[in-house]
Amino acid sequence: MRKKWFLLFLVSSLLAGILSGCLGSSAKPTETKEETGKEGDNVIRIASVETGPETMEVLKKAGEEYRKEFGVKVEVEAVPLADIFTKINASYGTSAQYSAFLTGFIGHISILEEQGKLAEVDDIIENLGGKEDFYNGHILFPIKGKTYWIPYDYNLAYGYVRTDWLQEEGLSVPKTWDEFVNVAKALTDKENNKYGLIMPLSSDGATNWITSSLLWANNVRIFDDNWKVILDSEEMKPRVVESLNLLKELHPYMPAEATSASYAEMTEAFISEQVGMTFYSGRLVDILETKNPSLADKFEVFGIPMKDGNGVAASLGYDSMAVLKTDHTDETKKFVEWFYKEKLNDFLHTDGVHYFPAQESIYNSEEWRSDPIITKYWETGVEPQYEILKNAELHSIDSDGPETDARPGKVFEAFLIPKLFQKVTLNNEDPEKAVEEITDEIRKLIGEK
Template sequence: MKDHRNSRGLLTRRQTLLGAGSLGLGVALSGLAAPAVRAQGSRPIRFLNCETGKDTLAFFASMADEYQTKTGIEVIVDSVPLDETFTKITNGIRSGAPYDVANVGYIGQVLMLADQDLIVPLNELTDDYKWGNNILFPIDDKVFWYPFDYNLALIYYRKDLYEGKGLKIPNTWDEFVGNSEALVEGRQRGSLFPIGSNGASNWMSFAFLWADGVKLFDDQWNVILDDDVMRPKVAAYLDFMARLYPTMPPGALQAGYSDVLSNLVAGTVGHAAYAGRVYEAAARDNPAMAENLDIMPYMDSSGANKAVSHGYDGWVVMKTDNTGPAMDFMRWLTTDKIVDFLHTAPVHFQPARLDIYDDPRWRDNALIKQFDGQIEEMHRLITDPSVILTSIDTQGPAPDVRPGKVLESFVMPEMLQNKLLRGMSSDDAVTAAAAKMREVIA
């Protein structure tokens, strides 16, 4: 394969994407060709959904019936878990029966689809609105997806225990460790941040680094985790996690999303990270605990900066012989029906579009009213330019698949494991992580 490089000696985005085999897909997209756009009729619109909550599935069934009644066009909704969606998208293209609209959960996958001319720009749906920070990921001013929500990982804490112990909201890592240690009492543990090689660790455990100004890449896509500026910061983070680890319940290595959620809802940990679904689950299963949980951003080592761990979901429109009707459907979904959709998980589906926060239809929801204060804080975190909003897969100078490769290789959780479980020095753990990052993006 010819090594296409730009004037700075960097691999071009196309060359990088053609060589990508990560982001939930075992094969690259380079063998896929966009279906020809032909005269468009009224064939069914095929919609791939990865939001599988009971209320969301019921919404899509009702929505499909309503749209067919309104337009005469059938909408066929297939629903699968997020980690299966990209394979479903590519299999549909290969089989000659592509989806018209699809739910995509990683920006690297959007980039791969756009680079192969398999999806169409959605500026006509996005340009009329204001959006939260770091969510549209434009490519040459073209927006190729419609982000419907943020899934920010925030730190939840037991405000009743804080009041009982006389604790203050921590601004530094030392203060956070001190509060976590103060909340260890019998079976009650001080904190839970996953350290296993899984998505939960990638999402929940590293925003402390972002708050402290750590970056994985420079503007030329060189790995800088172990340079003279980043290395001491990352080593200090590992030392901080080594102090925090004894406050966690047994099994942090195996902890996944459901374990963290269940511990928060049960109230067995003083601190843990998750998105808005915590409030929905607690309101349903443990209402007293729902009232005792509050949120805070991640803090840095010195008390200067705050961060949240990025998470997001969105829709793409595939380039098919049905793109015109699909765009008409998406216009209806993202205007007439967007509030109804967001209400299927009203706290978890944190709006990416800023006008929705002022929409009285959206505000007219029991859970949104119940957790109004927390929702206002979530709103602030995506609009305050001083809050660092990033994640492993959104690191780097521009949207790209290379951070996604780092995400899926679990380099960062392995760095934690080397420190906390294998007894490696912090410096050596940083060196090993940086070496593996260079290997996986090569």
Template sequence: MVKKSPLDPTGQGFRVNGSPSRRSVIKGVGAAAAVAPFALSAPAVLAADKTVRFLNAEPSVDSVRAMRFAAAQYEKETGIKVQMDSVPGGKAFEKLQASIQSGRPYDIATLSFVGDVLLLANEKKIVPLNSIISKYDWGPRILFPMQGDNYWYPYDYNLCWINYRKDLYAAKSLREPGNWDGMMGNLAALTGDGENQLRHGIVHPIGSNGAANYTAFGYMWANGVKLFDDDWNVVLDSPDILPKAAEYLDFMADLTQYMPPSPMQSDWANLVGDFQGGIISHTPGTGRLIDQMGLTMPEKAKQVSSFLFPSKDGKKFAVNHGYDGWVVLDTAMTDEALKFLEWFSDEHLINFLHSSPVHYQPTRLDIYEDPRWTSHPAFETFADILAMQKRVLNDPDVIIRSIDTEGPEPDVRAGKVFRSYALPEMIQDRVLNGTSATDSVRTAAEKIRKIIAA
């Protein structure tokens, strides 16, 4: 029997503060929400047949195969067809908006940004999933209820940590770093190592892009930096936080000596390709890298392990938060879409998660104890990483944070900061422009105040 639990076990509510206007919400989520402003008011059309239209934003071959297998099984059992359309994750919200504008909205869709969920819920384009959510026991910082209603079903944590080569560590008798000095020492030991054809230690994108937002700030969260207090006041440059943020920027400046040239131009492809090609010995990212390597270079994949972003003093560690989930839209097929999602959750979710088992870290706590989940071969090959994933959910010394979930509750203000790239620009001021760390922090804090006031 599946345990029941409160909808928000961490107390991190997700509400529409002051019922923001449609204009302010659309501005808040940035460019992705700029698709035809009248799109949100387009009328839904009646379903011409018994087909649930599902916008899937997990386009890998194995994930699509798992989804289509479930859809075929559901049609066989119920007579309801589930049409799967797959797009890259970064295109999902744009595609969903276009479907609403056309008058044929998808019935279920994948989203990866709580600002997009907020936009659609505020416009009453998606429906609550309370009856499904309440059936399960959820991990921390993953449900985002809005005024008591849960509008999305999160299926993976998508956390960002540091991947590294165990064989290279063993050859140099290195240990996983417990603080920034240890990190620097390991990078120095493995940089310019001609025997293993490695020339650099790590890559951290610092350009104004999503890769920097996602992979560059783990050390900052570990060091105790916050952007807002409980009243949405910017505290980045406060007496308590500024020194910690400045330490982080100086550390990032020191890290660049162990990075490939031009970190401003580094992006997602470098995080994966440079590591697979032996150009770097460490890379920030998720388990997706490991799952991909398991398919194309399985022996090298076995040499990959991971550790968390350490703080300067080693007292705290962090992972950068990420997540993916499904929403159900208000359409003529809503009832059928809800039935399918609940059936899929009970019958086929684990099979879907197995399509990328290290990357798709479960959000439901009951799955961790399900023998179907732990039967996957990855639990033997990558036992250390999968054990770490489970541990971080309840370890008081591990911080789970991200730019877009900063603040007392998920809100368009954090979304604005995320889309503005104010924090990558803070790194650029210190690393590229030679601005002092404290001045770079103060400049970023002022930018954030103007962004959230707009």
């Protein structure tokens, strides 16, 4: 009898287990990992070019919070801007591939989109306020009508000048090219290791971003509206040569470090008081506040004077997040949207002056403006950025041409414009000949016949 009851009990238990499995769990998508005891197999891997300790801490904490709330693991890795494009390509399609990444160049996006590696993010843009909130789509750079990155800040490359050095020489912020050269000369004292300015001349992104502003200050363009390379055209070549001659005039008033300088040297030379002028984004102010706050009231922001003296120019810069096509793209997009809605202000405040918001609603919000460093440098470091954004001639190598395309991105990644600068400064080559040679290289690079 006991054996019979035991068999009945065993059969009943098995049936209950089978029915339970068929009916499924009552856990809802909104339940946390702690509630369900489960965590998805997919891992969202983020490559961040924002490698500062505080910024990485915000990203990592956001990932931890997202895992606790939604049961999805998020890993964040610091990757220098100079390495991001190579690492994304090298790891794509492998077990180590990234799900999303932060970058500072639209050229990376245009090339990766051409390769079919990016997911569209127009839905995220719309949920964040639409293109109107992103300064009417100024830096969304759609490709064939679709958007592939979500900007979080502007990084314009503009000038900083020591106002106390100017006062000692009886000079003012330069408004023309002649004044620009005269200020550089007057602020140079080589015997005491002091120089008028520094601009990068190395073959890297810093030169692409910063030194190219001398071209935009003379309305230079690389491509015409039909994607024809026009650097050596009858109209454009004289402008390029004039910009190169300006660089040649400025070069003697730069320290030797300019030859190999990259991003860090732009801030270090100014904060260490080696140079009177440098060119960078708002990050310089954030670093200055930490390393040499005595300079807080001794600088002024300025744009590169236009050749005709009518206005100023600056290199267009931007930082954004993009989503790669993977087997968990949808989950990655959910995290990215959540991050922008819930954690972006924390992220921006890690370098308050540098991370100039890409959304007008954030720029105008009290939550963003209340950050102490933003309040302190509002008149000297923040508002001047807004004025340059609204009024300067803004351009960049990787956004050149009639629309967003991989061709200017390839020019950017080949560092041909830095090579042009090196020819006339380091090699002392004839500017006209240098323009012709580089133009030929660009044509070969993009396959123009």
